[in-house]
Amino acid sequence: MVDYAGRKILVTGGTGFIGGRLAERLAVEEQARVRVLVHHWSKATWVSRADVELVQGDIRDPHSVAQAMRGCELVFHCAAVGGTLDQCMSINCEGTRNVLESAMNARVERVVYLSTIAVHGPDLPDQADENDEFRPSGPYGDSKIDAEKIIWQFWRERRLPLVIIRPAPVWGPRAASFTLWPLNCMKSGQWFLIDSGQGTCNAVYIDNLVDALLLAGVKPGAVGEAFLITDGRPCTWAEYFGHYARMLGVQKLPSIRSDVARFASPVVGKINGLLSRLDHTPAYEPARTSKRALRWGLRLIPRLLFPYGSLDSWDLRKYACRAELNVSKARAVLGYSPPICLEEGMRETEAWLRDQRII
Amino acid sequence: MALRIAVVGCGAVAEIGHIPAACSLDKVKLAGLVDSDRAQAEKLAERFGVPKVVTSLTEVAHELDAVVLSTPPHIRPLLAEQAFSAGLHVLCEKPLANSSAECQAILSAAKRANRVLAVAHTARFFPNRVRVESLLKQKLLGKVYSVDVEQGDPYDWPTRTGYPLRRDMVRGGVLLNEGVHSLDALLWWFGSPVDFEYEDDALGGIESNVRLRLHFADGILGKFRLSRTCKLDNRITVRGEAGHLFLPLYDVAGITITRNDQQGTQELACSNWDFVKIVAEQLQDFVQSIETEKPPRATGQDGLVTIEFIEKCYAAKRQRPLPKRAPIPGLTW
Numbered sequence: 001m002v003d004y005a006g007r008k009i010l011v012t013g014g015t016g017f018i019g020g021r022l023a024e025r026l027a028v029e030e031q032a033r034v035r036v037l038v039h040h041w042s043k044a045t046w047v048s049r050a051d052v053e054l055v056q057g058d059i060r061d062p063h064s065v066a067q068a069m070r071g072c073e074l075v076f077h078c079a080a081v082g083g084t085l086d087q088c089m090s091i092n093c094e095g096t097r098n099v100l101e102s103a104m105n106a107r108v109e110r111v112v113y114l115s116t117i118a119v120h121g122p123d124l125p126d127q128a129d130e131n132d133e134f135r136p137s138g139p140y141g142d143s144k145i146d147a148e149k150i151i152w153q154f155w156r157e158r159r160l161p162l163v164i165i166r167p168a169p170v171w172g173p174r175a176a177s178f179t180l181w182p183l184n185c186m187k188s189g190q191w192f193l194i195d196s197g198q199g200t201c202n203a204v205y206i207d208n209l210v211d212a213l214l215l216a217g218v219k220p221g222a223v224g225e226a227f228l229i230t231d232g233r234p235c236t237w238a239e240y241f242g243h244y245a246r247m248l249g250v251q252k253l254p255s256i257r258s259d260v261a262r263f264a265s266p267v268v269g270k271i272n273g274l275l276s277r278l279d280h281t282p283a284y285e286p287a288r289t290s291k292r293a294l295r296w297g298l299r300l301i302p303r304l305l306f307p308y309g310s311l312d313s314w315d316l317r318k319y320a321c322r323a324e325l326n327v328s329k330a331r332a333v334l335g336y337s338p339p340i341c342l343e344e345g346m347r348e349t350e351a352w353l354r355d356q357r358i359i
Numbered sequence: 360m361a362l363r364i365a366v367v368g369c370g371a372v373a374e375i376g377h378i379p380a381a382c383s384l385d386k387v388k389l390a391g392l393v394d395s396d397r398a399q400a401e402k403l404a405e406r407f408g409v410p411k412v413v414t415s416l417t418e419v420a421h422e423l424d425a426v427v428l429s430t431p432p433h434i435r436p437l438l439a440e441q442a443f444s445a446g447l448h449v450l451c452e453k454p455l456a457n458s459s460a461e462c463q464a465i466l467s468a469a470k471r472a473n474r475v476l477a478v479a480h481t482a483r484f485f486p487n488r489v490r491v492e493s494l495l496k497q498k499l500l501g502k503v504y505s506v507d508v509e510q511g512d513p514y515d516w517p518t519r520t521g522y523p524l525r526r527d528m529v530r531g532g533v534l535l536n537e538g539v540h541s542l543d544a545l546l547w548w549f550g551s552p553v554d555f556e557y558e559d560d561a562l563g564g565i566e567s568n569v570r571l572r573l574h575f576a577d578g579i580l581g582k583f584r585l586s587r588t589c590k591l592d593n594r595i596t597v598r599g600e601a602g603h604l605f606l607p608l609y610d611v612a613g614i615t616i617t618r619n620d621q622q623g624t625q626e627l628a629c630s631n632w633d634f635v636k637i638v639a640e641q642l643q644d645f646v647q648s649i650e651t652e653k654p655p656r657a658t659g660q661d662g663l664v665t666i667e668f669i670e671k672c673y674a675a676k677r678q679r680p681l682p683k684r685a686p687i688p689g690l691t692w
Contacts, residue, residue: 021688028562028685041521045514045587046688048524048532051563056521173687352687355568356589 003218004030008071010108011036012059012099013078014052015043017174018114018167022076022210024050030214037068037079046174059095062102069102074217078114080144088143096147100154100162110161110223112216117168117202117228117325119145122318129326130166130226137314148226155224163216164226165209168325169318171240172206172345173352180358183244186253193255194311194319197238202230202325205345208338215334227330231345232338234324243346247359256306258320264305265313271298361388362646363423367416367438368430369394369403370519372452377427378407380638386646391419393426399519420445425475425649427642428452431522432529436461443472450477450645450655453539455662457530459670462663469659477645477655478662482540483547484640485611491597491604492548499616500599506549507598508541508583510608511591514567524565532565533587535669541583541595541608543657543665549575551664557672558691563681570691571672588689611637 004026011026013019014036026032027050034052037059038044044054057064059079069075077099081091096113103111120128121135134145154160171178185191204212212229216222238253245253275298311319330336340348353359366377369392381389391411394400400412413419416426416438425448428435436456442449449469455478456462469476482488495503514524522528523536534542546552552573559566567588573581584591596605602618611633641656648655679692686692 021685024562024688025685027564028681029683038521041518041524042513042515044521044524045567047564048526049560049562049564049567049688050685051526054521054525173689348687352689355687355689356586357591358589 004032004074004214006031006033007073008033008035009074009076009217010068010072011052011076011078012065012068012095013080013114014038014047015040016078017176018170018206018209018213019076019078020047020174021206022078022213023047023052025207025210025214027051035068035072037065059098060090062098065095065098066102066105069099069106069108072106073109075099075103075108075111076114076213076217077111080114080116080140080147082140085139085143088139089146092140092143093146093150097150100150100160104154104158104160110163110217112163112165112213113147113151114213115148115151115164115166115226116141116144117166119148119166122314123321124323124325126323127326128228128323130228130329161223163222163224165213165216166226166228167209167212168202168204168228168230170206170209171203172349175206175349178203179244179349179353182241183248183353183358186241186244186248186250191241191253192306193238193241193253194261194316195258196255197236197241197253197319198322199237199319200234200322200324201237201240202234202323203240204230205338205340205342207345208232208340211338212330212334212336215336219334221333225329225333227334227336228325228327229330229336230325230327230338231340231342232327232331232336233341235342237319239342243342243350247350247353258316261306261311261316261320262313265311265316268302268305269313271301274298361386362425362649363388363390364425364427365389365391365393365411365416365419365423366427366429367393367442368428368452369396369400370429370431371517373427373429374403376634376638377429377642378403378409379635380642381427382407383635383639384642384646387642390422393419396519416441417445420447423447425449425645429479431520432457433522433527436464439465439476440468443468443474446472446474448475448645448649450479450642451659451662452479453481453543453662454535454666454669455659456666457535459663459667462659462666466659466663475645475648475655476659477641477648478657478659479638479641480540480543480657480661480665481637481641482544483657484637484644487606487610487612487614488544488547490614491544491595491606494604494614494616495548495597499601499618500597500604501601502577503549503579503597503599505596505598506545506579506581507596508545508581508585508608509592509594510538510541511584511586511589511593513589514587526565529565531669531673532559532561533567533585534559534569534571534672535565535666537587538569538583538585539665539669541585542668543661544595545573545581545583546664546668547661549573549579549581551668552581555672555675557675559672559676560686560689560691561676562685568689568691586689 118141569585571583
């Protein structure tokens with residue numbers, strides 16, 4: 001597709017879902033010389049299948065990042081975590097700063113940064129594009145916003161050639177959040193649709209996203225730009241999750257109205273907060289009957305409001321949102337033309353799920 | 360007098376197996392730990408009360424009778440050569456080495472020095488594996504027609520160097536590192552296969568998923584599915600005309616036997632996984648082999664045969680060109 005043959009490339013986050021697939025496709029399909037920064041060896045079982053160089057290091061440690069960067073012409077910075085604000089900030093922000101400093105020192109030709117649609121918040125306006133505002137929304141999204149600010153600073157003030165890719169929810173083989181999680185919830189009857197699943201699914205299949213990343217690494221007009229990436233053919237969440245339901249033999253997914261869910265969600269949050277305080281009663285102190293009854297009653301309310309499990313307010317807004325994202329900039333500047341449709345991606349995903357005995 | 364040994368290589372298997380096993384045996388005196396990472400060796404020496412820590416085998420060889428080599432495989436040939444040259448007996452972790460040529464070199468060095476070479480094919484010390492061998496010899500299942508092995512768990516071995524995943528240190532992945540125990544059991548019970556078909560998911564690196572069909576003598580078909588990315592059934596099933604038996608991979612003693620001429624199943628002893636106890640038994644066997652000059656339960660030759668077969672599998676895979684588009688993760692081809 002594009003000429004990476006023989007070029008030395010560093011992939012951070014190369015043991016993860018997106019970075020791992022990118023690294024193996026760079027090595028197998030593009031014949032690039034790929035180096036992957038490994039934090040936990042146990043996570044390297046997927047990427048070690050490809051002809052890549054594995055080097056141990058921690059993105060929070062400038063020295064190990066500099067060592068990994070040595071001799072590289074290009075960097076795909078995909079390392080990131082979710083979790084507490086401290087974890088997100090130290091890895092997603094300070095880690096990014098370490099990568100960019102090392103890239104400056106090593107004079108790499110380009111850094112492609114894997115950001116996220118989460119920087120724009122969960123419910124975007126219709127036809128939202130890369131110019132849509134940033135909306136703080138939680139530890140992960142906030143840390144990615146801060147990381148993008150660092151990126152833009154390096155581009156504006158130090159002229160480090162940078163490209164930002166902001167993917168929509170990523171799905172496919174190995175996708176934890178948008179494939180494995182809903183699938184596992186469905187297995188235990190704990191998954192439901194919002195508004196019968198009529199919200200718009202602007203997701204992106206892993207190999208379509210990797211295509212976009214590969215283009216971002218070489219297209220001349222991409223430097224200094226950010227790009228939203230989706231599959232380019234939005235469907236409804238009912239269609240999307242319907243594929244997983246079919247794989248599991250689930251006849252019909254239950255649904256909850258978004259207005260009810262939005263009302264109930266903060267109530268459930270408050271009840272859960274109260275329960276966590278009540279649950280902190282030391283085990284050796286027998287709870288009085290009234291306290292036990294209160295706990296039992298409180299636990300019943302969330303189950304009545306959300307009989308099929310629970311979603312946080314971010315997910316509720318995302319699954320209710322009916323906006324279609326505009327990816328025309330990626331099509332025009334990168335030449336992005338996602339080749340894999342929903343049905344084909346689902347066939348591949350199902351093959352992987354069966355091969356790995358998940359279904 | 361106790362056999363004076365040193366453990367060379369202070370990574371995970373030394374820490375959770377060889378060192379505590381050596382400390383548990385009266386017939387063994389753990390005289391030293393050897394590791395290029397001195398701090399790691401000192402940490403373990405302090406924890407287990409080992410008197411000496413050095414960074415190279417040659418510094419301590421003159422004070423020893425034998426060594427346990429628990430380093431990554433790429434440096435075992437050199438260390439084995441050093442040990443045999445110093446007149447030491449060697450118990451070597453599996454795989455014996457990265458290639459059959461290296462295995463041959465280790466075997467030759469042991470022969471020249473007239474010293475014992477044992478390989479840590481630890482599963483040979485599981486009572487249920489030993490029992491299966493004897494049941495098969497007794498024809499308990501009549502004519503055997505198939506054996507299925509499923510072995511898989513997401514990888515979580517607490518490796519310090521990451522060597523099982525690094526091509527610069529190992530020549531293969533899940534088959535060479537984790538699968539070697541089950542493969543050794545199959546070759547031990549049924550002999551070398553007359554033919555095989557091999558697939559794995561390597562894309563120029565090392566494999567994490569394997570599908571292997573083995574055709575043994577007398578028409579016995581073996582199927583071996585192996586993974587370090589997903590959880591499989593983790594059991595061995597042997598089927599014959601008179602019934603079948605299965606044994607869980609991570610239970611050292613349990614066997615379930617179902618015979619066609621009897622109602623119900625027969626469950627033989629079950630016991631919890633006690634890795635140190637098994638490793639201690641392996642070390643005990645090594646000591647006994649030195650004392651009695653009888654071969655150890657898993658010899659260097661056993662290690663060589665397994666590696667030779669694994670090399671054939673990899674050679675078969677290499678004949679197939681890499682696909683143009685990277686297949687979905689885990690798919691074998």
